[in-house]
Amino acid sequence: MLCNQCPRQCNALRTKSGNVGGVCGMPELPTVARAALHFWEEPCISGKNGSGTVFFSGCSLHCVFCQNDDISAKNKGKTISVNELVDIFKSLEAQGAHNINLVTPTHFVDSIIAALDIYKPSIPIVYNSSGYESVDTLKKLQGYVDIYLMDFKYIDDSKARLYSNATDYANVCKNALFEAYRQQNEFVFCDDIMQKGLIVRHLLLPAATRDAIAVFDWVRENIPNAYFSIMSQYLPLGKAADMPVINRRVTAREYNKVTDYILDSGFLNCYIQERSSADKNFIPNFDFTGIL
Ligand code: SF4
Incomplete structure (x- = not known):
């Protein structure tokens, strides 16, 4: 192709x-590096049993601070058939996963759809994306994806260019979020586990509190039913270690400024990640676990 x-x-x-x-x-x-129960997503995704994550290799965005750069930049992974992807879905479902969580799936959408045409699990399908998506590709996923777990990384084009070489990121992501919301605007939970919906994630970067607040305000104003998740797990890994401004962790002052703003807004559909999540121990081990 x-x-x-x-x-x-x-x-x-x-x-x-x-x-x-x-x-x-x-x-x-599809090329994958890990397929296993994962307990570090938002509580409505991980629950008690864990989220059935499938970590796909490769990435179209290549953020300089990616914590998964073994698989996203160095392309570690094993190429499998569509039928083997089906077997992975079945295995995760049999392990009791609350959902099938497709992590960085954009470049494998056609294989994912082919797999879901062969076997649609009885648990929700989560599309866990960088937010750098074309609307036409997302449209193909209507009826296949139950939950969009989508990043809104940058609202400032200069940061998008500097950190991901994607000057058009903000507009692309806004359109992707509108499409995701068009598909999933009824929010359904069962025993506190999301079955259908949209969660917008934003990773708080160093020296970027205004950006985080602007992203939050945009979500609240434009897709007010969506859940918002502020992530504080930033670590200066990969190329970011050598870049001024982002070669440090987020400070407590920066974290408090953003989380206080969110809490003071009275917005209830929100997840706030604790600062202690910025720890290398939370980075998954890409050791081909669960690749059959
Ligand atoms: S999915 Fe296609 S268009 Fe996107 S980065 Fe890969 S090759 Fe390029």
């Missing part, structure tokens, strides 16, 4: 096992 699946519009040749020139660097067939 010549791939234009995401906003990078590479028009790159992707074969079953290779990729010539595409930013994500991934073949057409």
Whole structure:
């Protein structure tokens, strides 16, 4: 296939096992690095049993601070067939997962849809994305995805360019969120576990409290039913360690400024991650666990 699946519009040749020139660097067939129960998502996603995460390799965004850069930038992963992806879904469901959580799935949407056409699990399908999505690709997922767990990383184009080389990120992400909300605007829970809905995530970066507040305000004004999740797990990893401004952790003062603003707003559909989450121990081990 010549791939234009995401906003990078590479028009790159992707074969079953290779990729010539595409930013994500991934073949057409799904490539995965871990499939296991995961307990560190929002409480309505992880619950007591865990979220059935499938960590896909490769990424179209390549943030300089990515904590998963072993799989997103260095492309560690095993290429599998669609039927093997089906078997992974079945295994996670049998382990008692509350949902199937597709992490960084954008470049494998066609294989994911093919797998779900073969077998649709009885638990919700979570699309866990960077927010750098084309609306046309998201439209293909209507009827397949139950929960959109979508980042809104940057509202400032200069930061999007500097940290992800994606100057168009904010507009692209806003349109992606509108499409996700068009598909999932009824919020359904069962025993505190989300069954349908949209959660917008924002990772608080160093020296970016105004950005975080602007993202929160945008979500509240434009998709007011959506849940908002402020994440504080930022660590200066990868290339970020050498970049001025972001080569440090978020301070307590920055964290408190943003969380106080959110709490004072009275907005209730909100998750606030504790500062102690900024710890390398929370980074998953990409050791091919669960890859059958
Ligand atoms: S999915 Fe990969 S190859 Fe396709 S347009 Fe996006 S980055 Fe390029």
